[in-house]
């Protein structure tokens with residue numbers, strides 16, 4: 424099974440995915456490639472494969488990516504084909520953490536083999552507060568992300584499931600429930 428988890432920046436996909444990976448040992452995170460710089464504490468090959476813009480372009484040219492997107496000006500993000508092979512060879516389920524457009528592209532590619540989940544923030548104002556609270560980007564970058572979020576929220580209906588991330592514990596429990604349905608269904612056959 425393939426799980427595609429998307430939200431606008433600050434919507435909570437990283438937080439919810441970290442929780443899901445703890446809940447379900449057979450879920451495995453697909454590590455994306457990016458040309459953005461690592462944040463403090465982020466590790467190459469764990470959070471992302473951090474590459475230069477030139478290296479990213481080489482991956483595109485060599486057809487190494489399932490999909491890619493220039494999510495923010497100069498910051499490319501893409502899904503390496505090799506990640507799916509690596510994870511499925513272990514018999515694990517794939518988790519993609521992707522931006523909203525990337526999630527729609529992946530769902531089109533994988534169709535019924537994938538479940539796409541949109542993490543919905545309670546409001547744009549709350550999204551801004553969380554990004555400011557996370558403090559991983561300067562304010563002008565945060566404003567650009569918030570400005571982009573309004574359009575991104577309108578794509579939610581293209582996802583299989585929409586999960587509102589208001590109360591975090593509730594959102595985690597609901598995320599567990601969604602994943603459990605699919606993993607159980609598969610083992611029951």
Ligand code: ADP
Pocket residue numbers: 430431432433434435436437438439553554556557588589590591592594
């Ligand atoms: P994303 O990965 O989608 O960019 P994060 O998971 O980093 O988003 O969440 C953005 C910020 O909001 C983080 O600082 C996170 O701790 C916080 N956060 C996430 N979900 C909630 C929630 N339900 N209530 C309050 N804060 C939250």
